[in-house]
Amino acid sequence: MxxxxxxxxxxxxxxxxxxxxxxxxxxxxxxxxxxxxxxxxxxxxxxxxxxxxxxxxxxxxxxxxxxxxxxxxxxxxxLSLVPEGRQIAISLTVHENLQMGAYCRSDSDVARDINGIYERFPNLGARRDMQASVLSGGEQQMLAIGRTLLARxxxxxxxxxxxxxxxxxxxxxxxxxxxxxxxxxxxxxxxxxxxxxxxxxxxxxxxxxxxxxxxxxxxxxxxxxxxxxxxxxxxxx
Ligand SMILES: Nc1ncnc2c1ncn2[C@@H]1O[C@H](COP(=O)(O)OP(=O)(O)OP(=O)(O)O)[C@@H](O)[C@H]1O
Ligand SMILES: [Mg+2]
The missing domain is CATH 3.40.50.300 (P-loop containing nucleotide triphosphate hydrolases)
Structure with missing residues (x-):
């Protein structure tokens, strides 16, 4: 197990x-x-x-x-949680939110993995420098999941x-x-x-x-x- x-x-x-x-x-x-x-x-x-x-x-x-x-x-x-209610940082940009997801990592692949998230969720890629507050509910959930995935x-x-x-x-x-x-x-x-x-x-x-x-x-x-x-x-x- x-x-x-x-x-x-x-x-x-x-x-x-x-x-x-x-x-x-x-x-x-x-x-x-x-x-x-x-x-x-x-x-x-x-x-x-x-x-x-x-x-x-x-x-x-x-x-x-x-x-x-x-x-x-x-x-x-x-071991990583996507919390109830998403809890993304709405005053930060999409990109900054994703970077937060990788805060526990010390390897050099974070930028590559963030690009991988943008490939998986093109809507996030298109809004990478926008405040997360402009995202729709669905996009916010994708951001919350993307952020969690960055902890690998x-x-x-x-x-x-x-x-x-x-x-x-x-x-x-x-x-x-x-x-x-x-x-x-x-x-x-x-x-x-x-x-x-x-x-x-x-x-x-x-x-x-x-x-x-x-x-x-x-x-x-x-x-x-x-x-x-x-x-x-x-x-x-
Ligand atoms: N921080 C807290 N302090 C005190 N009681 C709490 C706290 N968080 C949850 N509870 C209580 O613990 C019990 C379980 O709550 P929990 O939020 O884990 O349930 P849940 O299954 O996630 O419910 P929901 O479907 O509403 O999200 C409830 O009686 C709730 O009122
Ligand atoms: Mg609950």
Missing amino acids: LLEVESLDVRYGRTHAVKALSFGVAQDECITVLGSNGAGKTSLLRALQGLTPSSGGRVIFNGEDITKLSPPQRLRRR PRLIMLDEPSLGLSPLLVERLFELITSLHLEGLAILLVEQNTQMALEVASRGIVMELGRATLTGAAHDLQNNEQLAAAYFGHSSH
């Missing part, structure tokens, strides 16, 4: 947001974490990146215990990337996730767009109030009546 999560707990005072959660992500796997508002999905991803402290359990990445490491240390080990992740975590995008852009986003997966990235995808997430992922984990209440092959979850009743038709906030 590339990522092993062992009995992870996240607490905020009395709120127990993630309760003894255990699962793994293999090198070549795309796994989706589903669940309604407040289920603990963001808390899980933030704890895996080290942005929110965990209060119990262990996180093993590439065979190493990273439970106590800081977010930049985890980035350097090539082996595992990329995405927190509700489709939120607020038009159906056409959601379609494009899922094509992008599929191609990143085919290029060899392991993916941990948090989504409320249950159906599309289960189409790209091989396995799914359903969280409710901090616990994994249902896990299984994506195909089985697609046909799961319990899940259908709980989530299908409620695929957005």
